[in-house]
Amino acid sequence: MRNTKTKVGLGVLAMTLLATSCGGDGGSSGESGGDLPTIRFQVIDSDPASIPLQVMIDEGLDREHGFKAEAVVVDPDASMSTFLLGESDIATDQDGITLTIAQQQGEYALGFAPALNMMTGVVASDDSGIETAEDLVGAKVGHFGLDSGTTSAIGVMLQELYGIDINEDMDLKEAGAAALPELMASGEVDAIFNYEPFALRATMMGGHYVFQPAKAWAEKTGGYAPNLALLAARSEWLEENPDLAVGARDAWFEAVKVIEDSDYELLKEPEYAEILALRDEAELDAFVQYCADLPCYSSSWDESDVTGTQEWLQLFADRDLLIEDMPEKPVTTVLEEQ
Numbered sequence: 001m002r003n004t005k006t007k008v009g010l011g012v013l014a015m016t017l018l019a020t021s022c023g024g025d026g027g028s029s030g031e032s033g034g035d036l037p038t039i040r041f042q043v044i045d046s047d048p049a050s051i052p053l054q055v056m057i058d059e060g061l062d063r064e065h066g067f068k069a070e071a072v073v074v075d076p077d078a079s080m081s082t083f084l085l086g087e088s089d090i091a092t093d094q095d096g097i098t099l100t101i102a103q104q105q106g107e108y109a110l111g112f113a114p115a116l117n118m119m120t121g122v123v124a125s126d127d128s129g130i131e132t133a134e135d136l137v138g139a140k141v142g143h144f145g146l147d148s149g150t151t152s153a154i155g156v157m158l159q160e161l162y163g164i165d166i167n168e169d170m171d172l173k174e175a176g177a178a179a180l181p182e183l184m185a186s187g188e189v190d191a192i193f194n195y196e197p198f199a200l201r202a203t204m205m206g207g208h209y210v211f212q213p214a215k216a217w218a219e220k221t222g223g224y225a226p227n228l229a230l231l232a233a234r235s236e237w238l239e240e241n242p243d244l245a246v247g248a249r250d251a252w253f254e255a256v257k258v259i260e261d262s263d264y265e266l267l268k269e270p271e272y273a274e275i276l277a278l279r280d281e282a283e284l285d286a287f288v289q290y291c292a293d294l295p296c297y298s299s300s301w302d303e304s305d306v307t308g309t310q311e312w313l314q315l316f317a318d319r320d321l322l323i324e325d326m327p328e329k330p331v332t333t334v335l336e337e338q
Contacts, residue, residue: 036068039248042088044076046277048196048296049092049115049229054272056255065247084109086234089241090248094232096309097149097316099331100323110238111230111309111332113249114298118228120150121199122211124191125184133162133211141170142189144177152322153226154193156315157213161220181205195228197278200290204283214294224308227298230332238335246335253299260299264292306332 039062043050053071056062062069072088080098083091084107092115099109122141124130130139136158143151146167158164166172173189180192181202191210192202203209218225231252238245259266266272267288278284290296309332317326 036063036066037244038068038070039090039244040070040072040088041248042072042074042079042083042091042093044079044093045073046275047093047116047229048119048276048291050275051267051272052115052252052255052259052297053092054275055258055266056251058271059255059258061251061254062248065251067244067247067251069248069251083232084234086237089233089237090245091230091232093229095149095227095229096313096331097322099230099232100313100327103327103329103331104323104325108235108329109232109331110235111227111232112238112245112335113231113252113301114227114305115229115231115252116227117294117296117298118153118214118217118225119196119294119296120154120194120213120228121196121209122154122191122193123181123184123199123202123207124210125187125189126206126208127187128190130191130210133158133164133216135210136191137164137169139170139190140173140188141166142173142175142180142183142192144180144194145174146172147322149322150177150195151193152316154211154213156319156321157217158211160315161216181207196290196296197276197283197287200286201279201283204286212294221308224304226309226312242335249301249335256297256299259297260295264288264296267291301334303334306330306334 041053043053053069057069074082076093079091079093080102082088083094084102094109094111096111099111102109122133122136128139130136145151155166158166175183177194177198180194181198183189184192184202184207185205192199194202214225231249233245265288267276268284273284276284276287278287310330313323314326316323
């Protein structure tokens with residue numbers, strides 16, 4: 001639900017992921033990588049969701065689970081089309097909203113595991129006097145688009161949790177996601193809505209978090225928070241490749257566990273830091289701390305996540321926000337229970 005992504009280092013990411021995936025002919029699942037079928041994972045340049053895939057490949061977890069992982073690096077503006085056209089098997093960049101829109105257009109795909117937790121936040125200038133979400137009322141707040149997933153999700157949460165209508169209760173200013181930290185630091189706005197690493201960058205430029213959606217929503221629900229991105233596959237692919245799908249999920253979770261066991265310090269290793277393409281070592285250190293605290297990844301998924309996703313989508317449908325109606329069928333699933 002970011003709707004905007006930086007486009008730095010596309011060639012670096014492609015070469016890193018594809019070179020370490022032990023070659024291959026770019027075939028889809030069912031074609032062999034050696035004696036193993038290939039699963040094509042769709043990734044976006046500089047996206048943290050690329051890291052578990054790289055760890056999976058580096059640790060040989062894909063092969064342990066009976067497949068060869070291959071990265072397909074896509075333009076974020078074309079990622080849904082690439083996915084639905086079958087140019088990849090598993091997407092790491094879709095969410096409940098995009099899967100609902102696809103379903104309502106006659107294209108069926110399902111999220112079956114978390115790729116990224118909701119790595120977004122509201123950051124206020126240290127000079128603003130804003131310390132809590134309630135203090136945002138009347139403030140000048142920067143965002144990168146009212147129809148972006150980030151702004152929409154933060155708006156829904158603020159209304160549900162605090163009765164704050166961002167359109168009525170704030171003086172909103174729009175700018176690019178990458179420009180928002182500087183806009184706050186220069187005093188042109190009091191606070192910003194953004195995704196990572198730009199929200200984190202703002203905290204390093206004289207700001208502090210006043211609202212972290214993942215933590216706030218998990219506290220409200222007793223554990224569930226919506227995902228920024230899901231592992232998703234077309235329903236047809238899931239039906240044809242149930243064992244491969246389960247293997248892909250399990251290999252992903254094991255890769256996340258490797259990251260968790262390092263307390264996210266693994267992200268500082270050059271091959272992973274290069275994928276993230278952060279500004280400098282200080283920002284990388286801060287990002288690692290942020291991920292360990294949030295955390296950025298999850299290694300579990302069950303029916304409570306399916307239910308939580310449906311309830312989250314209902315809030316958008318009720319507001320006619322990004323989606324007009326609820327999907328006829330759930331857009332997420334627990335694989336063994338298909």
